[in-house]
Amino acid sequence: MIEVKEIHPGSEIEFTESPEHFLVIATEVAKAMGWEVADVHYNSFIAYTSGYSGLPGEQVRVDIAGQSAVVSTEYATGYMADEEIRQANIYNFIQGIHAVKYYFSAEELELKYLQLKALPNFDPLAPPKPVVVDTRTPASLGSVRDYPVTASIIAINVLLFAIMVLMGADVLQPASGMMIDWGANFGLRTLDGEWWRLFTSCFLHFGVVHLLMNMYALVYAGLILEPQLGSKRVAVAYLLTGVVASLTSVWWHSWVVAAGASGAVFGLYGVVLALVTSGYMGQKLRKPMLMSIGFFVLYNLASGMNDGIDSAAHIGGLLSGIVIGYLYVYAERQPNSNRLLYPMLAVLTAVTLSLTAIAYNRIPNALAIYNKEMKTFSQNEVIAETAIQGTPIKTTSQKLKAIEQTSIPTWRQNAVLIESLGKLRFPEEIEKRNKLLGMYAALRIQSLEFEYKALKENTQQYAEPLASITRQMEQIKTSLQPE
Numbered sequence: 001m002i003e004v005k006e007i008h009p010g011s012e013i014e015f016t017e018s019p020e021h022f023l024v025i026a027t028e029v030a031k032a033m034g035w036e037v038a039d040v041h042y043n044s045f046i047a048y049t050s051g052y053s054g055l056p057g058e059q060v061r062v063d064i065a066g067q068s069a070v071v072s073t074e075y076a077t078g079y080m081a082d083e084e085i086r087q088a089n090i091y092n093f094i095q096g097i098h099a100v101k102y103y104f105s106a107e108e109l110e111l112k113y114l115q116l117k118a119l120p121n122f123d124p125l126a127p128p129k130p131v132v133v134d135t136r137t138p139a140s141l142g143s144v145r146d147y148p149v150t151a152s153i154i155a156i157n158v159l160l161f162a163i164m165v166l167m168g169a170d171v172l173q174p175a176s177g178m179m180i181d182w183g184a185n186f187g188l189r190t191l192d193g194e195w196w197r198l199f200t201s202c203f204l205h206f207g208v209v210h211l212l213m214n215m216y217a218l219v220y221a222g223l224i225l226e227p228q229l230g231s232k233r234v235a236v237a238y239l240l241t242g243v244v245a246s247l248t249s250v251w252w253h254s255w256v257v258a259a260g261a262s263g264a265v266f267g268l269y270g271v272v273l274a275l276v277t278s279g280y281m282g283q284k285l286r287k288p289m290l291m292s293i294g295f296f297v298l299y300n301l302a303s304g305m306n307d308g309i310d311s312a313a314h315i316g317g318l319l320s321g322i323v324i325g326y327l328y329v330y331a332e333r334q335p336n337s338n339r340l341l342y343p344m345l346a347v348l349t350a351v352t353l354s355l356t357a358i359a360y361n362r363i364p365n366a367l368a369i370y371n372k373e374m375k376t377f378s379q380n381e382v383i384a385e386t387a388i389q390g391t392p393i394k395t396t397s398q399k400l401k402a403i404e405q406t407s408i409p410t411w412r413q414n415a416v417l418i419e420s421l422g423k424l425r426f427p428e429e430i431e432k433r434n435k436l437l438g439m440y441a442a443l444r445i446q447s448l449e450f451e452y453k454a455l456k457e458n459t460q461q462y463a464e465p466l467a468s469i470t471r472q473m474e475q476i477k478t479s480l481q482p483e
Contacts, residue, residue: 011070011071011072011090011094012068012069012070012071013068013069013070013071013094013097014067014068015067015068015069015097016067017109019042019043019064019066019067020042020109020110020113021104021106021109021110021113022064022069022097023040023042023043023045023064023113023116024104024109024112024113024116025097025100025104025109026045026062026069026093026097027040027045027047027116028100028104028112029093029096029097029100030045030047030060030093032096032100033049033092033093033096034049035047035048035049035060036048039279040116040119043063043064043065044061044062044063044064045061045062046059046060046061046062047059047060047062048060049089058073058089059073060072060073060089060093061073071090071093071094073089073090146226146227147222147223147226147231148226148231149222149226149231149234149235149238150218150219150221150222150223150226150234153218153222153238153261154215154218154219156203157203157205157211157214157215157261158211158215160182160203160204161204161205161208161211164178164182164204170207171207171208172207172208172209173206173207174206174207176257179204179206179257179259180257182200182204183196183197183200183201183204183259184197184200184201184204184257184258184259185197185198185201185246185249185250185257185258185259186254186256186257186258187250187253187254187255187256187365187366187367188254188255188365188367188368190246190250190254191250191254191360191363191364191365191368192365192368195357195360197246198243198246198247198250198356198360199239199242199243199246201246201258201259201260202238202239202242202243202245202246202260202261202263202264203261204259204260205259205260205261206259206260210260214260214261214262214265215261217262217265217269217296218261218265218268221265221268221269221272222234222268224272225237225268225271225272225275228275228280228281229271229275229328232341232345233328233341233345234268236324236345236348236349237267237268237271237321237324237325237328238264238267238268239264240267240320240324240348240349240352240353241263241264241266241267241268241270241271241316241317241320241321241324242261242263242264242267242317243352243353243356244263244267244316244317244320244352244356245262245263245264245266245267245313245314245316245317245320246258246263246313246316247316247356247359247360247363248263248312248313248315248316248317249263249310249312249313249316250363251312251359251363252312252425253312253425253427254363254365254366254367254425255366255367255426255427255430256310258310258313260310260313262310262313262314262317263310263313263314263316263317264317265317266297266313266314266315266317266318266321267317267318267320267321267324268321269293269296269297269318269321270317270318270319270320270321270322270323270324270325271321271322271324271325271328272293272325273290273293273294273297273318273321273322273325274321274322274323274324274325274326274328274329275325275328275329276290276293277290278325278326278329280329280332297318320352324348324352327348331344364424366424366425366426369421369424370421370424370426370430373417373420373421376417377414377417377418377437380410380411380413380414380417381410381414383406383410384406384407384410384411384444385407387402387403387406387407387410388402388403388406388407396455399455400452400455400456403448403451403452403455404452407448408445408448408449408452411441411444411445411448412445414437414441414444415438415441415442415445418434418437418438418441419438421434422434433480436476436479436480437480439476440473440476440477440480443469443472443473443476444473446469447466447469447470447473450462450465450466450469451466454466
């Protein structure tokens, strides 16, 4: 249930027409008065009057029950209307209904009702929810107490950054090591049991510029959503989309140190997109909101192609936000939605976190696997070399046995090991290194096979190919050396 302060009492109208015909008459009068009819449902509609003195207009709601209707008005932004203007709007609207209803025949009313039913936002099952739209200027946005969740999230982000700076972090570019210590999302640690980093990373930032940009975007999303959905839904959406964004990030590139509120902020923009595209916010707002939010999302996703921007987190947050937004809309349109708020949020949280836990346990810790396999690779290399060089070998047959039974099989294990790493996602530098190691293992096997043949056949005919292979291996060793 959207939390809306009731500013003015409603005015009741009794009628003798059918509710369907009265709905037609009322919407026709609203249009004739220059009002914009935004949402029409089988037993209610919402319209907007023109503004005055530079202020936005009123929101007029008509609710039909049986043979009577209640007309209520309020200023969606929280402005108090002039009582005379409010009364004049309701009076003129009611008088217009009494006058206009005699101009339509029953056939005309039935035809116009069919036209109303054909509107894309017409819902035959549920009445519209009151729409709260904040169009005030920044100077008149009111107290932060009107947006407690948005203000609290900003305060936590700013406070944590300030403490980090006091503890020695660079204001413009904190070191990655310090960010990891404070709870940034880093696959090697996150996927090694430190799952809480999926949450804490949503409140940390790589410098004051990063912080300010994310907080600016958060303010815009919060000012839209908190009046629409209430603080509890916004808080749940921020936290859940933030966790999903962090999980998407660590799945896509677990070797990157990631932090920032942008994944959760994109989640909130996803919720806004769901509200707009579902008709929840009204036809009047659909086009400007879609243009504004759509431009922000597309611009930031395009900018995310650059290095240093976590596009995976943005996409994960956006998509999860859209899903949560549609679930909110569906829940709002159910009977007794206000009583079901806490159960709905509890189920949503439980399902999201359960799915996150399942996905978390299925994501391979690529860096941990890589480090483990590189250790095995090095150990195998020592075993293979020791078998033919480190142990005193008196006879040719002993050396042939060592090559055949130990060295070649061990290097084949290394070749399979490197091939298995190809199934994981690594940074480009590691991918190149793995490719070189795979080539080296293959060449090492070839050289051992030639050496085995040369010993067994007691011939020098393999000297030239052995020398060529040795040169190639030396080149690879040089390439593998850090610059």
